Amino acid sequence: MKKKGLVLAGILCAGLLVLAGCGDEGKKEGTAANVWRVGTNATFVPFEFANEKQELSGFDIELVQELAKKAGATVEFKNVAFDGLIPALASKQIDLAASGMTITPARAEKIDFSLPYYEAGLSILVKDDSAITSVDELAGKMIAVQLGTTGADRAAEIPGAQLRTFDHNSEALLEMKKGGVDAVLSDTAVLQYYAGTTADAHVKVIPIQSDEPKYFGLAMAKGNTALKEKVDNALREMKKDGSLDALHMKYFNTPSAELPDK
Numbered sequence: 001m002k003k004k005g006l007v008l009a010g011i012l013c014a015g016l017l018v019l020a021g022c023g024d025e026g027k028k029e030g031t032a033a034n035v036w037r038v039g040t041n042a043t044f045v046p047f048e049f050a051n052e053k054q055e056l057s058g059f060d061i062e063l064v065q066e067l068a069k070k071a072g073a074t075v076e077f078k079n080v081a082f083d084g085l086i087p088a089l090a091s092k093q094i095d096l097a098a099s100g101m102t103i104t105p106a107r108a109e110k111i112d113f114s115l116p117y118y119e120a121g122l123s124i125l126v127k128d129d130s131a132i133t134s135v136d137e138l139a140g141k142m143i144a145v146q147l148g149t150t151g152a153d154r155a156a157e158i159p160g161a162q163l164r165t166f167d168h169n170s171e172a173l174l175e176m177k178k179g180g181v182d183a184v185l186s187d188t189a190v191l192q193y194y195a196g197t198t199a200d201a202h203v204k205v206i207p208i209q210s211d212e213p214k215y216f217g218l219a220m221a222k223g224n225t226a227l228k229e230k231v232d233n234a235l236r237e238m239k240k241d242g243s244l245d246a247l248h249m250k251y252f253n254t255p256s257a258e259l260p261d262k
Helices: 002-033 058-072 084-091 151-156 169-178 189-198 223-239 245-252
Strands: 033-041 049-051 074-081 111-113 118-120 122-127 141-148 163-168 183-188 203-207 214-216 219-221
Touching: 002 122, 033 084, 049 058, 058 074, 058 163, 058 223, 058 245, 084 219, 118 189, 122 151, 122 169, 122 189, 141 151, 141 169, 151 163, 151 183, 163 203, 169 183, 183 189, 189 219, 219 223, 223 245
Parallel strands: 033 074, 141 163, 141 183
Antiparallel strands: 111 219, 118 214, 122 183, 122 203
């Protein structure tokens, strides 16, 4: 009888441990679902950048933190090379990409985007004594670009242009500073910020005119409708309560544009 009692007690204990384990696992899954793993390439000033302690700052960083707060989630940032962000979304290494990513038809075939949160544009950066005054005059010139960006795509369309590609936008700008290229082709806000905050840069920014406006969006895996709904609703709430305008004023000295319905 004693032996049977011990066996029965062991079975009951094992059953309780299994139940307890299932309960813990449920808690873990619930917690994980409430954490946004956000990929960013922290070299895209003023949208995302890191200080000497590797602490992240910038418009996109503050934007995602506020969106997560409104959605009742927390954020875990991962520093990812820009051209690795879409593969990281596809392989579920990250849930969201916040890295000044332009919404394009080609990208929209692979990933889903949030509502647009910033109207973007491309420009070229040249030395202030350069004779270059337009993108057409970059034909046959050496141009620095960041891999995987719309700036790199646009530069590739320039006849005879020689491209120097870099993993990070900061490396392209450094190459310009060293005199290794004739120009950098990148997002207007990034180049304007660099020109305005780098005292010894001696550069000028030349906007590239476009008939079709471009916008930045937060990216997520294709079909992740639950996350898209949370992000879009939080963006609408930020626009409604003025926090999105305040963030735009802080970094760009202008309020945000009206958000589209979808």
